[in-house]
Amino acid sequence: MKEKIYLYPIWVRIWHWLNALLFLLLVLTGLSMQYAAKDSLLFPFNVSVTVHNTCGIILVFNFLFFAFANRFTWNGKYYNIRWKRYGKELWRQIRFYSYGIFKKEPHPFPVTKKRKFNPLQQLSYVIAMYILIPLIIISGIGLLFPEITLNVLFGKSGIWLTDLFHQFLGFSLTIFWLIHLYFCTIGKTATSNFKSMIDGWH
Amino acid sequence: MKNNTVISILMLMGLFIAIHSAVGQDTLKDNKFKNAVENHKCFKCHGQKYYSYYNEWTEKKVIKRMNPFYVIDSVKFYTQNHCSFKCIDCHDADYETFPHDGMLQMEGMSTCLDCHEDDEKTAKYHMEGIYKEYKASVHFKKYGTVFSCWMCHDPHKYKVTARENEDISNVIIYDNEMCLSCHSNGTNNTILSDSASKNMVAAHDWLPNQKLHFQNVRCLDCHVKIQNDSMVNHDILPKKDAVKRCVDCHSKNTILSATLYKFQSKESRSKLGFLNATILNNSYVVGANRNHILNKASLIIFGLVIILLIIHGILRIIIK
Numbered sequence: 001m002k003e004k005i006y007l008y009p010i011w012v013r014i015w016h017w018l019n020a021l022l023f024l025l026l027v028l029t030g031l032s033m034q035y036a037a038k039d040s041l042l043f044p045f046n047v048s049v050t051v052h053n054t055c056g057i058i059l060v061f062n063f064l065f066f067a068f069a070n071r072f073t074w075n076g077k078y079y080n081i082r083w084k085r086y087g088k089e090l091w092r093q094i095r096f097y098s099y100g101i102f103k104k105e106p107h108p109f110p111v112t113k114k115r116k117f118n119p120l121q122q123l124s125y126v127i128a129m130y131i132l133i134p135l136i137i138i139s140g141i142g143l144l145f146p147e148i149t150l151n152v153l154f155g156k157s158g159i160w161l162t163d164l165f166h167q168f169l170g171f172s173l174t175i176f177w178l179i180h181l182y183f184c185t186i187g188k189t190a191t192s193n194f195k196s197m198i199d200g201w202h
Numbered sequence: 203m204k205n206n207t208v209i210s211i212l213m214l215m216g217l218f219i220a221i222h223s224a225v226g227q228d229t230l231k232d233n234k235f236k237n238a239v240e241n242h243k244c245f246k247c248h249g250q251k252y253y254s255y256y257n258e259w260t261e262k263k264v265i266k267r268m269n270p271f272y273v274i275d276s277v278k279f280y281t282q283n284h285c286s287f288k289c290i291d292c293h294d295a296d297y298e299t300f301p302h303d304g305m306l307q308m309e310g311m312s313t314c315l316d317c318h319e320d321d322e323k324t325a326k327y328h329m330e331g332i333y334k335e336y337k338a339s340v341h342f343k344k345y346g347t348v349f350s351c352w353m354c355h356d357p358h359k360y361k362v363t364a365r366e367n368e369d370i371s372n373v374i375i376y377d378n379e380m381c382l383s384c385h386s387n388g389t390n391n392t393i394l395s396d397s398a399s400k401n402m403v404a405a406h407d408w409l410p411n412q413k414l415h416f417q418n419v420r421c422l423d424c425h426v427k428i429q430n431d432s433m434v435n436h437d438i439l440p441k442k443d444a445v446k447r448c449v450d451c452h453s454k455n456t457i458l459s460a461t462l463y464k465f466q467s468k469e470s471r472s473k474l475g476f477l478n479a480t481i482l483n484n485s486y487v488v489g490a491n492r493n494h495i496l497n498k499a500s501l502i503i504f505g506l507v508i509i510l511l512i513i514h515g516i517l518r519i520i521i522k
């Protein structure tokens with residue numbers, strides 16, 4: 001069709017695949033701790049604890065790298081939501097995914113150098129990267145160093161509440177991840193977005 | 203001399219008031235201080251770091267340091283199980299004279315069973331069963347009768363705790379201190395063993411968040427075989443048989459229900475059908491606390507999302 005655009009600089013790709021790998025390991029080890037049983041589910045408990053802690057710590061640094069790089073390169077501006085017309089644009093995108101896509105309508109917001117994400121993508125990435133991930137990091141640190149966590153809150157164990165919150169965030173991110181994976185198949189072909197994330201060209 | 207007596211009596215009254223207010227009237231045993239005046243004869247020397255006496259040979263008052271191991275905490279003494287005792291119920295009456303007769307060191311002390319065997323008042327403690335368990339413990343096997351019940355149950359301050367205390371963290375601290383009095387204390391340990399006590403932190407370095415664990419589980423929970431007939435099992439196992447598998451605690455059928463939380467009321471346990479009620483109020487144990495409502499809810503949401511995505515995908519394929 002059109003000529004290709006270079007959308008995913010090398011640091012985004014490295015960050016992204018490291019992030020994806022860590023996330024996968026965190027979900028699997030997290031699940032095997034929560035549903036620990038005598039005949040261990042996936043990993044033995046102590047392996048899960050070690051892997052989960054290690055991946056979590058690496059993820060913190062990876063996230064800081066992402067946040068800094070986004071702050072200081074042009075990639076960050078894709079994450080700035082322009083609120084003025086945002087409501088309408090978002091609605092157009094939702095309508096497209098739930099209706100237009102089956103009518104073979106054209107994408108309402110085709111990928112350009114100026115607009116990498118459609119409004120829905122933008123929203124989900126901002127929520128995942130600037131709300132959920134920071135919160136899961138903070139609650140994770142609270143669990144890693146229980147001495148800094150409140151002992152009792154509203155008569156409940158502080159660690160319990162922190163852990164519940166941590167699990168809730170993990171769950172939300174897993175849901176995000178499922179949707180993310182699926183929507184990445186909506187490209188020129190089902191695999192073209194994945195190729196883009198590997199070689200950088202859209 | 204007169205002055206001293208007055209001061210002593212005033213101090214004694216002060217002590218009563220202090221303990222009364224600390225313990226609260228309702229938990230006081232009526233006859234707790236039955237022998238307090240009598241015991242004060244001993245406490246005036248054994249109750250503090252310094253003692254004094256009138257030396258009749260030199261005709262001078264002497265002040266000396268008390269051997270710290272012979273100092274007895276009077277507050278703890280009057281809040282323990284045997285609080286209504288006279289010192290000389292257990293010790294020889296000749297201790298009333300000072301200096302104590304050297305031969306008194308040879309006095310044989312009664313064992314728990316001497317008084318409590320077939321004792322109806324303490325039948326619920328299954329003292330005989332405990333004795334049997336104790337004889338199977340590493341301590342007895344290694345040291346025989348040199349090791350005695352008194353070594354853990356300090357005769358001057360042992361108080362039933364696990365059975366009567368609602369707050370689990372107090373129980374954990376109390377019970378662990380019994381073990382740590384030897385196992386992290388060189389002086390106490392060398393009374394039995396040539397080596398100073400092993401470093402407990404190093405011996406348990408396989409356990410992550412060690413401090414958190416030692417505050418939330420008892421030494422006994424890992425070092426004792428689970429049995430259901432007595433409340434506090436006494437057959438401490440050799441180290442190779444100690445609990446090392448994380449999932450023994452961190453799973454739905456956690457052993458903590460048979461050890462640490464055993465004495466928690468049965469009602470609060472059965473309410474939810476599983477341990478959450480009891481454990482949640484004290485500590486959160488990953489893997490053991492599972493909320494079945496949240497479990498179901500998350501499964502349902504997860505399933506719905508997947509179904510939606512699959513439908514969307516199928517429609518995309520069909521319509522293309």
Ligand code: HEM
Pocket residue numbers: 008012016019020023075121125128129173177180181184193194195196197
């Ligand atoms: C195996 C797992 C994953 C795969 C295969 C995958 C795939 C992709 C693909 C193909 C893209 C490019 C399309 C686009 O820009 O929308 C992308 C972008 C993105 N992904 Fe993922 N992803 C995975 C996991 C994750 C996870 C766990 C997160 C965050 C928690 C995440 C966050 C993002 C973000 C923020 C972008 C946009 C990056 C940018 O261009 O600035 N991804 N992903």
